[in-house]
Amino acid sequence: MSKSALSQHDSLFKKFLGDIPIAQDFLEAHLPLHLRERCDFSTLAMESGSVIEDDLRTQCSDMIYSVQTNSGKGYIYTVVEHQSRPEKLMAFRLLRYSVAAMQRHIEQGNNTLPVVIPVLFYHGTTSPYPYTTQWFDCFADPELAESVYRQAFPLVDITTIPDEEILMHRRVALLQLVQKHIRTRDML
Known part of the structure; x- marks a missing residue:
């Protein structure tokens, strides 16, 4: 056209x-x-x-x-x-x-x-x-x-997952723990 x-x-x-x-x-x-x-x-x-x-x-x-x-x-x-x-x-x-x-x-x-x-x-x-x-x-x-x-998108709310459970997440556990506790002053 x-x-x-x-x-x-x-x-x-x-x-x-x-x-x-x-x-x-x-x-x-x-x-x-x-x-x-x-x-x-x-x-x-x-x-x-x-x-x-x-x-x-x-x-x-x-x-x-x-x-x-x-x-x-x-x-x-x-x-x-x-x-x-x-x-x-x-x-x-x-x-x-x-x-x-x-x-x-x-x-x-x-x-x-x-x-x-x-x-x-x-x-x-x-x-x-x-x-x-x-x-x-x-x-x-x-x-x-x-x-x-047609459903809620997956949510990973690291703030609600107990540390013990996070430790079972194998190779990604360190990242999740650091992110969860990043605002903790005396993390180390």
Whole structure:
């Protein structure tokens, strides 16, 4: 697709979805029911800026909306895919955009993460969209990835492990003991 056509698609997308009542209709039509039920669409507002990396701006356009939910402020994030072919790792890219929106939220002085709902708006020539939008499917081992990322990350809190247990950790025991007692003045 030519740069001119991409620019026209981008302008059309932003013109329509920049209108809050149209964006509200779009989201009410396309978000899953369990997400729609949590959103107060009367609070839908456009957020400024973009979370798409500079090198992808010629291929994509994004719109970010804030909306009050039953658990606070959330973001609805949409991406228009301007490529003529689908992207196999689009789910990962959507995750990256979501994390970027969360980071921006934190940088604005907030101390909790908002829920960001990424929405892929696809209009390519291949139909239907042939790839998953489940980011776990981007891994070679989706089951392993899900087992890691759907639970708390492993924590090694050396302050709670008794020294006797640390001594059984073989080659790493010395490092752990030093780190555990590093603030002890008379360690030696």
